[in-house]
Amino acid sequence: MLLIVSGGIAAYKALELVRLLRRANIAVTAVLTAAGARFVTPLSLQALTENRVYTDLWSLTDESEMGHIQLSRATDLVVVAPASADIMAAHAAGLAHDLATTLLLATDKPVLVAPAMNVRMWQHPATAANVATLATRGVRFVGPDEGEMACHEHGPGRLAEPAAILAAIETFFARSLLLAGRHVLVTAGPTQEPIDAVRVIANRSSGRQGYAIAAALAELGARVTLVSGPVFLPDPPGVVVQHVETAAQMLAACAHALPADAAVFAAAVADWRMAAPLPAKLKKSAGPPALDLVPTVDILATLCRPGPNRPGLTIGFAAETDDVVGRARAKRLAKGCDWLVANDVRPETGIMGGARNQIHLFTQDTEEHWPDLHKQEVARRLAQRIAAALGMTPGSRA
Ligand code: CTP
Numbered sequence: 001m002l003l004i005v006s007g008g009i010a011a012y013k014a015l016e017l018v019r020l021l022r023r024a025n026i027a028v029t030a031v032l033t034a035a036g037a038r039f040v041t042p043l044s045l046q047a048l049t050e051n052r053v054y055t056d057l058w059s060l061t062d063e064s065e066m067g068h069i070q071l072s073r074a075t076d077l078v079v080v081a082p083a084s085a086d087i088m089a090a091h092a093a094g095l096a097h098d099l100a101t102t103l104l105l106a107t108d109k110p111v112l113v114a115p116a117m118n119v120r121m122w123q124h125p126a127t128a129a130n131v132a133t134l135a136t137r138g139v140r141f142v143g144p145d146e147g148e149m150a151c152h153e154h155g156p157g158r159l160a161e162p163a164a165i166l167a168a169i170e171t172f173f174a175r176s177l178l179l180a181g182r183h184v185l186v187t188a189g190p191t192q193e194p195i196d197a198v199r200v201i202a203n204r205s206s207g208r209q210g211y212a213i214a215a216a217l218a219e220l221g222a223r224v225t226l227v228s229g230p231v232f233l234p235d236p237p238g239v240v241v242q243h244v245e246t247a248a249q250m251l252a253a254c255a256h257a258l259p260a261d262a263a264v265f266a267a268a269v270a271d272w273r274m275a276a277p278l279p280a281k282l283k284k285s286a287g288p289p290a291l292d293l294v295p296t297v298d299i300l301a302t303l304c305r306p307g308p309n310r311p312g313l314t315i316g317f318a319a320e321t322d323d324v325v326g327r328a329r330a331k332r333l334a335k336g337c338d339w340l341v342a343n344d345v346r347p348e349t350g351i352m353g354g355a356r357n358q359i360h361l362f363t364q365d366t367e368e369h370w371p372d373l374h375k376q377e378v379a380r381r382l383a384q385r386i387a388a389a390l391g392m393t394p395g396s397r398a
Pocket residue numbers: 187247265266267268269270271296297298299300301315316317318319320335
């Protein structure tokens with residue numbers, strides 16, 4: 001793993017963390033920021049990691065041996081400990097002004113952040129907003145702890161104990177390869193069905209839940225193909241993304257991506273399309289158009305039909321506004337999928353397009369009603385369940 005040590009009095013604890021990591025047989029490459037180097041020396045980190053320490057984006061020797069892009073990719077996990085308010089702000093803003101921030105921007109690997117700062121800095125709305133931004137992008141956090149600080153103030157902001165950071169890292173590695181060698185297909189976002197040259201039939205899906213699921217599966221080591229309708233989200237790290245617009249294109253991209261060990265159909269596919277979209281722009285002066293609509297292809301039902309290319313585990317989604325549970329039960333059987341994830345998309349729930357979700361999971365023999373969770377957390381739990389269903393428990397790893 002790559003350990004970024006940024007500036008702060010807690011940087012000395014990074015040395016203890018490295019000692020614990022090495023004892024746990026985890027290979028560490030350290031990157032020290034200029035501020036971090038005011039608290040610990042490159043030599044201490046080098047001695048403890050038994051690896052070269054990187055400090056300078058502009059070092060000709062470092063760059064010729066291992067360029068910063070390669071450094072950011074040749075790792076399984078990036079850990080920032082301690083993470084100052086400054087490095088989190090820079091990463092939230094997408095800045096790349098030194099080696100550490102450039103690596104954070106360039107990496108396609110999961111990032112775990114252990115913040116450490118004065119309590120007021122931690123509680124400042126700017127820091128809170130940066131933490132929320134990073135969490136939404138899938139960055140994981142460990143700590144901070146609450147307690148007496150170096151500045152004699154009391155409250156949250158202390159670096160998590162090295163043992164707790166080690167535990168978070170070990171949990172990551174224990175889970176990370178659960179889906180290694182497996183291919184999972186995910187659909188996400190809305191589809192758009194053209195009416196004329198400029199207008200489309202669309203819906204409010206943001207793609208967030210599907211994108212989070214794709215990212216969570218990739219974090220577990222799966223090869224993930226994400227077929228996405230038009231959304232305003234960055235491609236999740238480590239995921240192959242096929243961008244499509246219409247239901248027909250989505251089906252074609254999914255069929256092309258098969259075979260898959262599992263498939264998660266989170267997309268909000270349009271149910272209707274124009275029988276014959278108009279090639280030119282309809283003029284307003286012609287009056288309100290009569291829309292001649294026909295059903296779109298049902299991707300989920302099509303790909304759940306028995307056949308050699310049916311994914312091993314198929315998971316449909318149901319967006320419902322009434323009788324969520326009853327309709328979801330019926331929908332699972334009607335679509336022929338193994339599992340169905342239902343959510344209540346009445347506007348007052350804020351689920352469609354929002355950051356949180358409350359799902360009901362229907363499997364062949366269980367019905368579960370999950371609590372209200374961040375969409376990333378729903379995704380992580382679902383990815384764990386998929387790994388377990390495919391027989392990939394920590395004990396069964398090759
Ligand atoms: N789905 C699909 N192709 C479609 C419509 C839906 O693959 N043309 C999938 C969705 O990705 C989701 C599931 O079917 O996994 C259920 O979608 P939903 O919109 O809840 O149900 P519909 O089949 O559209 O039925 P209704 O709108 O009547 O509830």
